[in-house]
Amino acid sequence: MTHDLIRDAPGPQPRRPSRQILVGRVPIGGGAPVTVQSMTNTDTRDARETLRQVGQLAEAGADLVRVAVPDAQAVRALGEICSGSDVPIVADIHFDHRLALGAIAAGAAKVRINPGNLGRARYVEEVASAATRAGVPLRVGVNAGSLPAEIIESAGVTPEGMVQAALDQVRILERVGFEDLVISLKASNVAVTVRANELMAGRVDYPLHLGVTEAGSFARGSVKSAVGLGYLLGRGIGDTLRVSLTGDPVDEVRVALGILSAWGLRQSGPEIISCPTCGRCRVDLLRIVDEVERSVEGVRAPIKIAVMGCEVNGPGEARDADVGLACGRGVGLLMREGKVLKKVSEEDMVEELVALVEAYLASQP
Ligand code: SF4
Numbered sequence: 001m002t003h004d005l006i007r008d009a010p011g012p013q014p015r016r017p018s019r020q021i022l023v024g025r026v027p028i029g030g031g032a033p034v035t036v037q038s039m040t041n042t043d044t045r046d047a048r049e050t051l052r053q054v055g056q057l058a059e060a061g062a063d064l065v066r067v068a069v070p071d072a073q074a075v076r077a078l079g080e081i082c083s084g085s086d087v088p089i090v091a092d093i094h095f096d097h098r099l100a101l102g103a104i105a106a107g108a109a110k111v112r113i114n115p116g117n118l119g120r121a122r123y124v125e126e127v128a129s130a131a132t133r134a135g136v137p138l139r140v141g142v143n144a145g146s147l148p149a150e151i152i153e154s155a156g157v158t159p160e161g162m163v164q165a166a167l168d169q170v171r172i173l174e175r176v177g178f179e180d181l182v183i184s185l186k187a188s189n190v191a192v193t194v195r196a197n198e199l200m201a202g203r204v205d206y207p208l209h210l211g212v213t214e215a216g217s218f219a220r221g222s223v224k225s226a227v228g229l230g231y232l233l234g235r236g237i238g239d240t241l242r243v244s245l246t247g248d249p250v251d252e253v254r255v256a257l258g259i260l261s262a263w264g265l266r267q268s269g270p271e272i273i274s275c276p277t278c279g280r281c282r283v284d285l286l287r288i289v290d291e292v293e294r295s296v297e298g299v300r301a302p303i304k305i306a307v308m309g310c311e312v313n314g315p316g317e318a319r320d321a322d323v324g325l326a327c328g329r330g331v332g333l334l335m336r337e338g339k340v341l342k343k344v345s346e347e348d349m350v351e352e353l354v355a356l357v358e359a360y361l362a363s364q365p
Contacts, residue, residue: 011264013164013236018207021180023139024088026063026108028137028182029207029239034265036256037090037209037242038249044068047077051084053249058087062255064240066090066112075102082107090139097123101240104130110182110298111138115172128178140169141184143213144192151298159195162187166200181206182240186213190228197232202314207239214244220253221245224242230259263355267302270357281309282329292325295354305353315340323360325353336360 004074010074013018021029028035042050045069054065066326069075069091077282082089088109089159093099097118099109104127111131115124115138131138142165144157151168162185170181183206193212212228215220215221225243232238243252245260273283274289296305306324308314311333316324324335332349334341334356 001113012234015236016201016208018205018239021177021182021207022135023137026088026109028209031224032239032345034233034238034260035240036061036250036260036266037064037066037240038062039066039068039242041249042135044070044074044081045077046254047084050077050081054081054085054087054089055252056251058085058248061086061257062106062253064090064110065245066087066092066242068092068153069099069103069108070094071100072102075099075179076105078103078106080189082109095119096146098128100127101130104134104136108136110139112141112168112298114142116169119178121172124172126175128173128176129182132178135180137180137182137184137186138173138178139195139209140166140173141186142166142210142228144167144187144189144196156345157192159185159192159199162192162196163199167203170204170206172265172345179206181208182207183207184211186211188212188214190224194231197237198235201237208237210238212242218251222251222258225255226259226262229256230262233263233265236267262329269302270296271301271302271304271331272307273304273318273321275314277309280312281327283327283346285309285327288325288327292353296357299357299361301364303357303361305357307353323353323356325349 018029018059020027023213040050040053042053044050057065065087090110091103091108092112095117099114103111118124130303142162146167146327147157147161151161151165155164161293166183187193190212210229215224229241241256243255243308245252264329272293277285292307304321306318308318310328311328315335317333318324319338326333330346332344334344334352
């Protein structure tokens with residue numbers, strides 16, 4: 001009974017209708033699956049090292065990867081990065097329109113820029129027409145930490161102020177006829193990020209890029225992003241997202257995929273559930289879960305795998321999983337769709353579980 005109830009659980013609210021843009025071959029908005037992005041933290045001028053990290057991010061599941069383009073040398077490296085990457089590359093540019101033009105010429109699939117920072121209107125027009133010719137969309141975004149002084153004066157550092165600041169940037173581009181846009185509104189405060197995106201979602205139909213900025217370390221940042229981005233996605237808001245964490249960007253992708261799969265918005269291979277352990281547990285469950293995780297890393301098909309710490313409550317708690325293992329002292333119970341199949345020895349239980357995963361997937365249509 002529990003099995004069916006959980007499987008029939010409601011998903012997020014219907015997605016907010018938005019227009020669709022294309023970043024290379026990857027659609028964003030307009031009902032396309034929510035995409036995951038991350039950003040390299042290598043020196044972009046080192047094309048080899050940057051490409052290596054782009055590859056790691058793509059391998060982890062990133063649909064797009066952003067790289068900082070701070071100077072002309074980085075623009076030169078960008079050509080090699082774009083042509084060597086399997087995923088579209090987004091160029092992150094501030095202030096200098098020549099870098100934006102260079103990035104578009106180098107093959108960037110999207111450019112993140114704030115037109116209000118480019119100086120003269122002529123520069124905005126030049127970037128917009130180069131982007132139009134190349135079919136390259138632009139992301140305009142505001143960060144609560146760097147709102148223009150006049151907005152702070154009139155609206156303060158508030159969700160409304162962020163929306164106004166972003167719309168000012170959007171209007172600059174719309175005035176030159178450019179509408180191939182994604183908008184982002186980020187703050188390090190979860191509630192401010194949520195409210196700003198809710199407000200924007202009701203005002204325009206451009207796709208929204210979600211993120212809680214400067215979210216912090218792995219644990220803190222993951223929690224903040226899961227709360228903020230998870231809430232918005234649950235309300236149907238958000239077309240692409242980046243989880244910002246201090247540390248290895250591959251973790252950003254893993255967390256982003258975890259947030260999406262928690263809502264059923266993305267299936268990122270196996271979902272492994274494991275119990276927190278308690279006084280009944282007689283095995284090193286953390287080591288076993290780690291081993292199982294590593295053994296199924298290459299699996300891309302959806303499957304729910306339970307790894308439980310005892311054979312008393314484990315089978316019941318694993319009832320909702322496709323396959324499971326309940327670990328007792330020296331033995332494990334292997335389960336499939338809630339039914340115990342057989343008892344296996346502790347030394348063989350991970351191997352047996354992996355074989356069961358393969359058998360289960362092979363039997364699926
Ligand atoms: S499955 Fe067993 S070991 Fe794990 S929390 Fe439940 S009772 Fe404790």
